[in-house]
Amino acid sequence: MNATRLAIVAIVGSAVIAAVLMYYQLVYAGYAELTQTEVGEIQLVSLVSGEPEPVLAENVKAIDTVEEGVRLSGAISFRACFDMVNSQAMLTETYVVAENAVPLTAPRWFDCFDAQEVGAALETGEAIAFLGQKNISYGVDRVVAVMPDGRGFAWHQLNPCGEAVFAGDDAPEGCPDLTEDI
Structure with a gap:
Protein backbone atom coordinates (compact mmCIF):
# COMPACT_ATOMS: atom_id res chain seq x y z
CA MET A 1 0.00 0.00 0.00
CA ASN A 2 1.47 3.34 -0.93
CA ALA A 3 1.35 6.48 1.20
CA GLY A 13 -11.73 5.77 8.69
CA SER A 14 -11.54 8.91 10.83
CA ALA A 15 -14.68 10.29 9.16
CA VAL A 16 -16.61 7.07 9.80
CA ILE A 17 -15.53 6.98 13.45
CA ALA A 18 -16.47 10.66 13.88
CA ALA A 19 -19.89 10.09 12.26
CA VAL A 20 -20.65 7.14 14.54
CA LEU A 21 -19.55 9.12 17.59
CA MET A 22 -21.71 12.14 16.61
CA TYR A 23 -24.73 9.89 16.02
CA TYR A 24 -24.28 8.28 19.43
CA GLN A 25 -23.93 11.68 21.11
CA LEU A 26 -27.12 13.00 19.47
CA VAL A 27 -29.34 9.96 19.95
CA TYR A 28 -28.14 8.25 23.10
CA ALA A 29 -25.53 10.03 25.20
CA GLY A 30 -27.31 13.33 25.67
CA TYR A 31 -30.66 11.93 26.79
CA ALA A 32 -31.54 10.40 30.14
CA GLU A 33 -34.75 8.79 31.27
CA LEU A 34 -36.38 10.77 34.05
CA THR A 35 -38.01 9.41 37.19
CA GLN A 36 -41.53 10.44 38.19
CA THR A 37 -40.01 12.74 40.83
CA GLU A 38 -37.77 14.44 38.26
CA VAL A 39 -40.69 14.99 35.89
CA GLY A 40 -42.98 16.26 38.63
CA GLU A 41 -46.68 16.64 38.05
CA GLU A 51 -51.93 29.35 36.09
CA PRO A 52 -50.66 25.78 35.61
CA GLU A 53 -52.57 23.21 37.66
CA PRO A 54 -51.67 19.54 38.18
CA VAL A 55 -53.81 16.96 36.39
CA LEU A 56 -54.08 13.24 37.05
CA ALA A 57 -51.64 11.29 34.91
CA GLU A 58 -50.38 7.75 35.29
CA ASN A 59 -47.51 5.69 33.85
CA VAL A 60 -45.36 8.73 33.15
CA LYS A 61 -42.23 8.07 31.08
CA ALA A 62 -39.98 10.97 30.12
CA ILE A 63 -36.58 11.88 28.74
CA ASP A 64 -34.55 15.06 28.74
CA THR A 65 -31.00 16.26 28.36
CA VAL A 66 -30.71 17.36 31.97
CA GLU A 67 -28.18 15.62 34.17
CA GLU A 68 -28.03 16.43 37.88
CA GLY A 69 -29.90 19.68 37.28
CA VAL A 70 -27.59 20.82 34.47
CA ARG A 71 -29.03 21.19 30.94
CA LEU A 72 -26.74 19.48 28.44
CA SER A 73 -28.45 20.88 25.35
CA GLY A 74 -31.35 23.13 24.33
CA ALA A 75 -34.51 23.62 26.37
CA ILE A 76 -36.67 21.81 23.79
CA SER A 77 -35.30 18.31 24.42
CA PHE A 78 -37.98 17.24 26.93
CA ARG A 79 -40.45 14.50 25.82
CA ALA A 80 -42.97 12.60 27.94
CA CYS A 81 -45.65 9.95 27.51
CA PHE A 82 -48.35 9.12 30.04
CA ASP A 83 -51.94 7.99 30.51
CA MET A 84 -54.40 10.82 31.13
CA VAL A 85 -57.21 10.08 33.57
CA ASN A 86 -59.53 12.93 32.47
CA GLU A 99 -52.47 26.82 19.14
CA ASN A 100 -49.89 25.70 16.56
CA ALA A 101 -48.74 22.68 18.56
CA VAL A 102 -46.14 20.69 16.63
CA PRO A 103 -44.56 17.72 18.40
CA LEU A 104 -40.83 17.35 17.99
CA THR A 105 -39.37 13.95 17.23
CA ALA A 106 -37.84 11.88 19.99
CA PRO A 107 -34.96 9.43 19.73
CA ARG A 108 -36.10 6.15 18.20
CA TRP A 109 -35.34 4.23 21.39
CA PHE A 110 -37.96 6.30 23.28
CA ASP A 111 -40.69 4.42 21.46
CA CYS A 112 -43.75 5.60 23.40
CA PHE A 113 -43.42 9.08 21.81
CA ASP A 114 -44.30 8.98 18.11
CA ALA A 115 -44.24 12.59 16.89
CA GLN A 116 -45.64 11.66 13.47
CA GLU A 117 -48.67 9.92 15.02
CA VAL A 118 -49.30 12.78 17.46
CA GLY A 119 -48.82 15.42 14.75
CA ALA A 120 -51.24 13.67 12.40
CA ALA A 121 -53.81 13.30 15.20
CA LEU A 122 -53.48 17.02 16.00
CA GLU A 123 -53.99 17.95 12.34
CA THR A 124 -57.17 15.86 12.06
CA GLY A 125 -58.51 17.08 15.40
CA GLU A 126 -58.39 13.61 16.92
CA ALA A 127 -55.85 14.78 19.50
CA ILE A 128 -56.12 18.07 21.37
CA ALA A 129 -53.10 20.09 22.51
CA PHE A 130 -53.09 22.10 25.73
CA LEU A 131 -50.72 24.65 27.18
CA GLY A 132 -48.90 22.87 30.00
CA GLN A 133 -46.76 25.75 31.18
CA LYS A 134 -45.88 29.08 29.59
CA ASN A 135 -42.19 30.05 29.54
CA ILE A 136 -40.93 26.95 31.31
CA SER A 137 -37.63 28.39 30.12
CA TYR A 138 -37.39 31.76 28.34
CA GLY A 139 -39.27 31.50 25.04
CA VAL A 140 -40.18 27.85 25.57
CA ASP A 141 -43.61 26.47 26.48
CA ARG A 142 -44.53 22.97 27.62
CA VAL A 143 -47.27 21.57 25.39
CA VAL A 144 -49.43 18.56 26.32
CA ALA A 145 -51.45 16.62 23.73
CA VAL A 146 -54.17 14.15 24.66
CA MET A 147 -55.52 11.42 22.39
CA PRO A 148 -59.13 10.20 22.62
CA ASP A 149 -57.94 6.90 24.14
CA GLY A 150 -56.33 8.79 27.04
CA ARG A 151 -52.71 8.61 25.91
CA GLY A 152 -50.92 11.86 26.64
CA PHE A 153 -47.73 13.37 25.29
CA ALA A 154 -45.73 16.38 26.42
CA TRP A 155 -42.89 18.30 24.81
CA HIS A 156 -41.25 21.71 24.88
CA GLN A 157 -41.86 24.08 21.98
CA LEU A 158 -40.65 27.58 21.14
CA ASN A 159 -43.26 30.29 21.62
CA PRO A 160 -43.29 33.56 19.58
CA CYS A 161 -40.91 35.22 22.09
CA GLY A 162 -38.41 32.37 21.76
CA GLU A 163 -38.72 32.18 17.99
CA ALA A 164 -37.91 35.89 17.65
CA VAL A 165 -35.08 36.05 20.18
CA PHE A 166 -33.38 32.85 19.05
CA ALA A 167 -33.58 34.08 15.44
CA GLY A 168 -31.68 37.21 16.54
CA ASP A 169 -34.64 39.59 16.41
CA ASP A 170 -36.08 41.79 19.15
CA ALA A 171 -38.64 40.18 21.43
CA PRO A 172 -42.22 40.95 20.38
CA GLU A 173 -44.47 43.10 22.55
CA GLY A 174 -45.74 41.31 25.66
CA CYS A 175 -42.73 39.01 26.11
CA PRO A 176 -41.10 38.69 29.52
CA ASP A 177 -37.83 40.50 30.12
CA LEU A 178 -34.92 38.84 28.43
CA THR A 179 -32.47 37.31 30.93
CA GLU A 180 -28.74 37.08 30.44
CA ASP A 181 -28.57 33.28 30.81
CA ILE A 182 -30.09 32.20 27.47
Whole structure:
Protein backbone atom coordinates (compact mmCIF):
# COMPACT_ATOMS: atom_id res chain seq x y z
CA MET A 1 0.00 0.00 0.00
CA ASN A 2 1.47 3.34 -0.93
CA ALA A 3 1.35 6.48 1.20
CA THR A 4 -1.58 8.01 -0.75
CA ARG A 5 -3.81 4.99 -0.21
CA LEU A 6 -2.86 4.85 3.44
CA ALA A 7 -3.75 8.54 3.85
CA ILE A 8 -7.12 8.00 2.12
CA VAL A 9 -7.93 5.02 4.36
CA ALA A 10 -6.95 7.05 7.46
CA ILE A 11 -9.14 10.01 6.41
CA VAL A 12 -12.17 7.85 5.52
CA GLY A 13 -11.73 5.77 8.69
CA SER A 14 -11.54 8.91 10.83
CA ALA A 15 -14.68 10.29 9.16
CA VAL A 16 -16.61 7.07 9.80
CA ILE A 17 -15.53 6.98 13.45
CA ALA A 18 -16.47 10.66 13.88
CA ALA A 19 -19.89 10.09 12.26
CA VAL A 20 -20.65 7.14 14.54
CA LEU A 21 -19.55 9.12 17.59
CA MET A 22 -21.71 12.14 16.61
CA TYR A 23 -24.73 9.89 16.02
CA TYR A 24 -24.28 8.28 19.43
CA GLN A 25 -23.93 11.68 21.11
CA LEU A 26 -27.12 13.00 19.47
CA VAL A 27 -29.34 9.96 19.95
CA TYR A 28 -28.14 8.25 23.10
CA ALA A 29 -25.53 10.03 25.20
CA GLY A 30 -27.31 13.33 25.67
CA TYR A 31 -30.66 11.93 26.79
CA ALA A 32 -31.54 10.40 30.14
CA GLU A 33 -34.75 8.79 31.27
CA LEU A 34 -36.38 10.77 34.05
CA THR A 35 -38.01 9.41 37.19
CA GLN A 36 -41.53 10.44 38.19
CA THR A 37 -40.01 12.74 40.83
CA GLU A 38 -37.77 14.44 38.26
CA VAL A 39 -40.69 14.99 35.89
CA GLY A 40 -42.98 16.26 38.63
CA GLU A 41 -46.68 16.64 38.05
CA ILE A 42 -48.18 16.94 34.59
CA GLN A 43 -49.77 20.38 34.53
CA LEU A 44 -52.18 22.29 32.29
CA VAL A 45 -52.91 26.02 32.32
CA SER A 46 -56.36 26.76 33.76
CA LEU A 47 -58.87 28.83 31.78
CA VAL A 48 -60.02 30.45 35.02
CA SER A 49 -56.78 31.30 36.82
CA GLY A 50 -54.34 31.35 33.91
CA GLU A 51 -51.93 29.35 36.09
CA PRO A 52 -50.66 25.78 35.61
CA GLU A 53 -52.57 23.21 37.66
CA PRO A 54 -51.67 19.54 38.18
CA VAL A 55 -53.81 16.96 36.39
CA LEU A 56 -54.08 13.24 37.05
CA ALA A 57 -51.64 11.29 34.91
CA GLU A 58 -50.38 7.75 35.29
CA ASN A 59 -47.51 5.69 33.85
CA VAL A 60 -45.36 8.73 33.15
CA LYS A 61 -42.23 8.07 31.08
CA ALA A 62 -39.98 10.97 30.12
CA ILE A 63 -36.58 11.88 28.74
CA ASP A 64 -34.55 15.06 28.74
CA THR A 65 -31.00 16.26 28.36
CA VAL A 66 -30.71 17.36 31.97
CA GLU A 67 -28.18 15.62 34.17
CA GLU A 68 -28.03 16.43 37.88
CA GLY A 69 -29.90 19.68 37.28
CA VAL A 70 -27.59 20.82 34.47
CA ARG A 71 -29.03 21.19 30.94
CA LEU A 72 -26.74 19.48 28.44
CA SER A 73 -28.45 20.88 25.35
CA GLY A 74 -31.35 23.13 24.33
CA ALA A 75 -34.51 23.62 26.37
CA ILE A 76 -36.67 21.81 23.79
CA SER A 77 -35.30 18.31 24.42
CA PHE A 78 -37.98 17.24 26.93
CA ARG A 79 -40.45 14.50 25.82
CA ALA A 80 -42.97 12.60 27.94
CA CYS A 81 -45.65 9.95 27.51
CA PHE A 82 -48.35 9.12 30.04
CA ASP A 83 -51.94 7.99 30.51
CA MET A 84 -54.40 10.82 31.13
CA VAL A 85 -57.21 10.08 33.57
CA ASN A 86 -59.53 12.93 32.47
CA SER A 87 -61.46 12.97 29.17
CA GLN A 88 -60.74 15.37 26.32
CA ALA A 89 -64.18 16.97 26.82
CA MET A 90 -63.48 17.77 30.47
CA LEU A 91 -60.01 19.07 29.64
CA THR A 92 -61.20 21.43 26.89
CA GLU A 93 -63.75 22.97 29.26
CA THR A 94 -61.14 23.53 31.98
CA TYR A 95 -57.75 24.20 30.38
CA VAL A 96 -56.18 26.43 27.71
CA VAL A 97 -55.97 24.80 24.27
CA ALA A 98 -52.58 25.35 22.62
CA GLU A 99 -52.47 26.82 19.14
CA ASN A 100 -49.89 25.70 16.56
CA ALA A 101 -48.74 22.68 18.56
CA VAL A 102 -46.14 20.69 16.63
CA PRO A 103 -44.56 17.72 18.40
CA LEU A 104 -40.83 17.35 17.99
CA THR A 105 -39.37 13.95 17.23
CA ALA A 106 -37.84 11.88 19.99
CA PRO A 107 -34.96 9.43 19.73
CA ARG A 108 -36.10 6.15 18.20
CA TRP A 109 -35.34 4.23 21.39
CA PHE A 110 -37.96 6.30 23.28
CA ASP A 111 -40.69 4.42 21.46
CA CYS A 112 -43.75 5.60 23.40
CA PHE A 113 -43.42 9.08 21.81
CA ASP A 114 -44.30 8.98 18.11
CA ALA A 115 -44.24 12.59 16.89
CA GLN A 116 -45.64 11.66 13.47
CA GLU A 117 -48.67 9.92 15.02
CA VAL A 118 -49.30 12.78 17.46
CA GLY A 119 -48.82 15.42 14.75
CA ALA A 120 -51.24 13.67 12.40
CA ALA A 121 -53.81 13.30 15.20
CA LEU A 122 -53.48 17.02 16.00
CA GLU A 123 -53.99 17.95 12.34
CA THR A 124 -57.17 15.86 12.06
CA GLY A 125 -58.51 17.08 15.40
CA GLU A 126 -58.39 13.61 16.92
CA ALA A 127 -55.85 14.78 19.50
CA ILE A 128 -56.12 18.07 21.37
CA ALA A 129 -53.10 20.09 22.51
CA PHE A 130 -53.09 22.10 25.73
CA LEU A 131 -50.72 24.65 27.18
CA GLY A 132 -48.90 22.87 30.00
CA GLN A 133 -46.76 25.75 31.18
CA LYS A 134 -45.88 29.08 29.59
CA ASN A 135 -42.19 30.05 29.54
CA ILE A 136 -40.93 26.95 31.31
CA SER A 137 -37.63 28.39 30.12
CA TYR A 138 -37.39 31.76 28.34
CA GLY A 139 -39.27 31.50 25.04
CA VAL A 140 -40.18 27.85 25.57
CA ASP A 141 -43.61 26.47 26.48
CA ARG A 142 -44.53 22.97 27.62
CA VAL A 143 -47.27 21.57 25.39
CA VAL A 144 -49.43 18.56 26.32
CA ALA A 145 -51.45 16.62 23.73
CA VAL A 146 -54.17 14.15 24.66
CA MET A 147 -55.52 11.42 22.39
CA PRO A 148 -59.13 10.20 22.62
CA ASP A 149 -57.94 6.90 24.14
CA GLY A 150 -56.33 8.79 27.04
CA ARG A 151 -52.71 8.61 25.91
CA GLY A 152 -50.92 11.86 26.64
CA PHE A 153 -47.73 13.37 25.29
CA ALA A 154 -45.73 16.38 26.42
CA TRP A 155 -42.89 18.30 24.81
CA HIS A 156 -41.25 21.71 24.88
CA GLN A 157 -41.86 24.08 21.98
CA LEU A 158 -40.65 27.58 21.14
CA ASN A 159 -43.26 30.29 21.62
CA PRO A 160 -43.29 33.56 19.58
CA CYS A 161 -40.91 35.22 22.09
CA GLY A 162 -38.41 32.37 21.76
CA GLU A 163 -38.72 32.18 17.99
CA ALA A 164 -37.91 35.89 17.65
CA VAL A 165 -35.08 36.05 20.18
CA PHE A 166 -33.38 32.85 19.05
CA ALA A 167 -33.58 34.08 15.44
CA GLY A 168 -31.68 37.21 16.54
CA ASP A 169 -34.64 39.59 16.41
CA ASP A 170 -36.08 41.79 19.15
CA ALA A 171 -38.64 40.18 21.43
CA PRO A 172 -42.22 40.95 20.38
CA GLU A 173 -44.47 43.10 22.55
CA GLY A 174 -45.74 41.31 25.66
CA CYS A 175 -42.73 39.01 26.11
CA PRO A 176 -41.10 38.69 29.52
CA ASP A 177 -37.83 40.50 30.12
CA LEU A 178 -34.92 38.84 28.43
CA THR A 179 -32.47 37.31 30.93
CA GLU A 180 -28.74 37.08 30.44
CA ASP A 181 -28.57 33.28 30.81
CA ILE A 182 -30.09 32.20 27.47
